[in-house]
Amino acid sequence: MNRRNHQIATQGVDYLVIWLYAILVGIGILCIFMVEYRPGTDWFTSFLNGKTNYSKQLIFAGVCAIAATFILLTDSKLFTAFANLFYLFGILLMLATFVLGKNINGSKSWIPLVGGFNLQPAELCKIFAALALAKFLSRQEVDFSKIRSQLIAGAITLSPAVLSILQHELGLALVYTSFLIAMYREGLPAQILIIGSSFGVLVIATLILEPNVLAIILTVIAAVVIFLLRKQIKKKRKLLTIIITIWLICVGVQRFVVPYIFNNVLECYQSTRIYSMVGKEYDCSENRKAQDKTNTNKPVRKPDDYNVRQSKIAIGSGGFFGRGFLKGTQTRGKYVPEQHTDFIFTSLGEAFGFVGCFIFLLIYLFLLYRIVRIAERQRSTFSRVYAYSVVSILFFHIAVNVSMTIGLFPIVGIPLPLISYGGSSLLTFTALIFILLRLDADRQMVLR
């Protein structure tokens, strides 16, 4: 029995991914060590004491190794069978945080566990949402080209996101949008992605350009398009209406929707972060939520772009080869806030410079491509959808986290997978990857 299990567990497992996983976790612990390290202190004894973040992270890694082993030892049918149940459990857990929740850094999304550790259900829910999406799309009666199935799939992925927003975890909520990539692979119309990205471009253009200039540019573009398509328009009058409608929507968005979102929907600090990304200052007095706060006589502390600035300084000061292991002055001086969690990339950037960052990103890219390849070799829809969900989540985390540290994306609290300090995050990604490996090992089986 034991022997049989062993054989099942090791057969067909993609060792390359396990190696990449181990390397990344190792790099992560080293990075946290760099952040925590202070010369003059006996790091070895403090390491053994288990009080420091890097020793805690090592303990988490140990726990994750055990969890990974368990996952590899389970039967892959378990995941298909229990996908919906897991999802339900995850949603309940998230709802439970509203009752049991503990406030950490302003977001009430943690459930305190024994031993001073806390669990963030929103993290775990990614796995469950991925499984649930895979389960839904792999059902034979589901035709994903139909709007109805698309809406259901959207609801599955977006319900945890909505709960996350209610817990003030905007970053985690955004992660759930990454399922769009997986859905795209399964046949979601490309138009949705195109419209979505066009909207993004339009928002950024609104931020960068003067409103009137942008309006003129949009009008010119519309005019040019009409001129180019004048023959088709003559044949089809409808085309002209479409173009004019699009033009009207665009101008409306840049004129009214974007300012409305910034002033009325987003918090002051969020607007400031987005503005600071394009190098502009946001006037908080226009923000309605900030106004409400001033009206209730709470002092409004003007948020600034300190985080991004320090983060860019730390990475920028690394230069080509970096300052060297443990020699980063910005890391040692604790200039970058939250450096062991969301801004862990800065310690790497400062210590190892461009070369280190590039190699590090190549490892990630390699991991992503490997998972895409694994996904494409699956026979079952369930495994493929799940694999694409995993790669989408990973990709979204990496892209957003790294982009925000180098000033390409506004700051949202998203950890760097397998690197950032944090048990919940590490456990989630471990589970995500190893469930995938378990499914991949059983790719010869047909799963439903």
Place this chain on the structure above:
Amino acid sequence: MPVFNQSRSRVIQFIFAGVFIAITGQLINLQLFSSKYKLAADNNAFYRKVIYPDRGIIFDRKKRGILENTISYDLVVIPSEARATDTATLCRLLNIDTATYKKRMRDLIFKNTSVKPSVFEALLTQEMFAKLNENMYRFPGFSLNERSVRTYPYNVGAAILGYMAEVDTGYLRRHKDEGYEMGDYFGSTGLENTYEKVLMGQRGIKRFIRDNKGRLQGSWENGAYDTAAIAGQNLYSSIDVELQQLGEKLMENKVGSIVAIDPQTGGIICMVSAPTYNPNYLTGNQRKKHLVEMLYFDPRLPLLNRTLSTAYSPGSTFKTFVGIVGMAEGAIDDQMTVSCGGAYHGCGRPMGCHAKGTFTLKPAISKSCNSYFAVSFRRILDHKKYTDRNQALSVFNDYAHSFGLGSRLGVDLPSERNGFIPGPEVYHRKFGKNWQSCNIISNSIGQGEILTNLTQVANVMAIIANKGWYYTPHLIDSIEGGDQLGLLDKYRVKHKTKEVPEYVWEEVHEGMQGTMEFGTGFYAKVPGINVCGKTGTVENQYRGEKLKDHAFFGAFAPRENPRIAIAVMCENAGYGATSAAPIASLLIEKYLKDSITGNDRKAKVEQLANMNLIPPQMKRQMVQRDSLRQAQQLAAAKKAARDTSGVEEAPEETEPDSSGTPNKPQPAKKGTKKDTANKVALLPEEQRKTNIKRKTTA
């Protein structure tokens, strides 16, 4: 198994690659092409600490330190760690109230954050340091940091040694590349200033890493890029500190100055500017208060170096020079006699004289006969060998310049005055083309337009002693470790005067020795030493009011082998023979015999020290100042008695004219007191308040 969307796998991979490229692009931008981040990181993280080396020590001619360094202590606090401090005890030890304590803490936190160490009380007194040191365990967050300050062990030489001051923006602008920073101190006056570059040494730089709150995290790369501080070079001066002490003692209660030069080397042995002050006043934490007091509130101007920065008419001491030029140019000879009946009538208006009789050069010098030198001077100017008087005066002035008169000597102290030897063009302007020798007859006896500083007079004495040569007077003989900057080179150049025959010098020496033996300097004789001297009495006026004469005395000794040339000057002291001459004689004795022997001579020291020769106009101003202060305090006390409860909080700064100097019990004139009392009533509200406070806390 729907596989129809397989091509979308490529699209997804392209998206991954695209984002990866975008991130790499931004990384290249940040890490490879933007140097500003590196700079910003260094600004963030490096704390550059300047390590101040010990300043050089100044020694006197017998290698006794007259300007040294000592350790003083600052009370330093890190506010965030000082919460558990026993505030009451600390305030009691520092003599402040808790309100002041809280205010200072607030200010420090505001200026320097609560996690960085700031100076709570600078330069503690010995006593305060001892008290605090015992009790430091009660004051967590406080510490005593030592720092080097200047000290003057002999309490003398304030005017020549100078003091340090904090650099201001102007100084920083003028000395851009010398590494000064705001808050540094530099030699502001005296030798401290002249030899600043030598004394300051080389500053060291230590680089520390600091964290986001500015706390130091240790040295950068274990100090691999630090530079060590190199101590300043020591200076060996020609000052004789004992002579300096005696000189300052003798000049007590007088306004004037003394310069004594070693004629062989040009080294200044003693340089006193009276009134002087204890130089240690300007080192401690009361520095500013003392400075303001002396600068603005003492009418005697103790910060003025009267040996160099004031130019006087040299008076009769100038006559020796007139005699020398007359003889050298052949305008007079040793046979020429002038008889004087009490005044010189050659130019119409009689010029008064101290001695009657008939004189040749020697007795004319001894008795300081005005008529003789008036005649000599006119003979020079009207001499046939010159084409006109302009040329004659030019020749005369050439002599003067070669004797170091009329322009700066180049003493190694700042703010030396030129003096003034008027040329023919001056008189052209004043009297027209055909000016007469009678127009400038006052110059013959060192009055008129001629101005010299006292060091120049002493230098003329040294030239006469040397019979025609001198080294530029200077205070510093050598620099320990070599004079790399060539600061002392100009003091190694031997200057020669215009050619004067040997017998002229002998005649003048003879005459000057006569001064001491039977002439005007008779009372200043030094037993057992052949001193050559010349008295001088200078008429002067202040704001149109004729004042008592300045007393001058110039001398050198011994005649055979001159080792000291000296000039003494007492402002408004009257006849030169009673004050300036005896002071010089005592100094000569002290220097040549190493001590003053004989009871009557010792008694003379005390008598001279006690002699009060403060000029009356200064006395008047001092009395006025003191009574003003008294009246203020009186009014304040009255007001305080009326409403003590009305006083809330005193401003931290003490008024500059506070009770630092003891009130001299000068009887105030009724008139002035009444005047000042009225003025007090007009004092601005603010000032009155502080006065009250002073009274109540005293």
